[in-house]
Amino acid sequence: MQLPLNALRMFDAAARHLSLTRAAEELHVTQAAVSQHIRNLEERLGKPLFRRLPRGLALTDEGHALWPAVSQSFERIALSLQQLAEPRPREILTVGVVGTFAIGWLIPRLSEFQQLHPYIDLRLLTNNNRVDLAGEGLDAAVRFGDGSWHGTRADMLLRAPLSPMCTPALAQRLRHPGDLASQTLLRSYRAQEWEGWFAAAGQPAPLARGAMFDSSLTLAEAAAQGAGIALLPTRLFEHMLNQGRLVRPFAQEVNTGAYWLTHLKSRQASSALQTFRHWLLAQLQHEGASANSLPAEALDQDSA
Structure with a gap:
């Protein structure tokens, strides 16, 4: 079935605003023109698309079914025209x-x-x-x-030395790096990180028994919720430090x-x-x- 493009445009505007007056203002035509185009469209379809109310319009079931397809089609047309108008392709x-x-x-x-x-x-x-x-x-x-x-060109962006981070409440119990031995040490899938940090701090490494995470983001969130102490790249969690959700009980870092x-x-x-x-x-x-x-x-x- 071939339907007039103008009528579909009027229908789209009226469905968005649920008002013939506002649809007419958007399209710079008269309210009577919008009403006539929609009436013609309904006659072609043999189904009502709107229910006329004292203070506006309401879509019928048929209108609800038709409007998403019409709206998305006009959006795709607008996007294609915008891309064609750009001086260079994206x-x-x-x-x-x-x-x-x-x-x-x-x-x-x-x-x-x-x-x-x-x-x-x-x-x-x-x-x-x-x-x-x-x-x-x-x-x-x-x-x-x-x-x-292997087979990859790599450009270094930034080093990300790791430092212990935990909640402010937990940090109050920590006075010396050795105090970490009695705490829950959350782990990443890189198993040697805590050993490296304790070596840099000049302390024997305890056995880390905390939960293991495959993402520093979930590791940091676990630490912020009090699950334990996480070893995290300070440079990339400044936002959580600034918010006060995490603190650094010790300045010692380790490069991994x-x-x-x-x-x-x-x-x-x-x-x-x-x-x-x-x-x-x-x-x-x-x-x-x-x-x-x-x-x-x-x-x-x-x-x-």
Whole structure:
């Protein structure tokens, strides 16, 4: 069945506003024109789409069934026209990001990147540091480790030394690093982290018996709710420290790795990926958070 486009547009506006008057104002036509187009549409369909009320309109069952399809169709048309009108096509960039880095660093700065580069359609897929660039169809991934992944180009973003964190109430019981031995020590899947921290603090490492987590985000939340003491990257949990949900009972830190931007050497970096990489490194260097000291010209090179 072929239906007039104008009548469908009138129907969409009237369904959104449930008012002929407001629909007419939106479309810059008379109320009588809106009413006539809707009446013609109802006659073609052989079904009423609205119930006329003393103070507006109400959709009938038939109107409720039709409106989502009509509304979504007009939205898709508007989006397609907007894309055609843009002076350059949007580039899709799909990046896997370990959740800790996404929450602790990237998301608070994401609006700045989008304002600077509106033609990059950035799509973020969070993970727990387990990622398959080729299998998941990712252009790049931010992950934590030592930078050694086979067949992968890795640019260091920032080091993330670990420090114990817990609730303020629990911290009041701690005076010396050795006091941790009698507390519940929450663990990540990287089993040697607590041993490394105690070694750096010059203390024998107790047996950690707390729950094990596959994500620093859930580890931090468990600590904030009083489940125990977590070993977390201070730089990426400043928001919880600032909120007072977590505190650092001891200043001692231990380095176990860094966050890296990685992509396959076998795949040429797109212009969108090069732009994202340049922005990440420049932003981190400006903040003084990166362990890199790449010269400016290195930022502009293709990372193949």
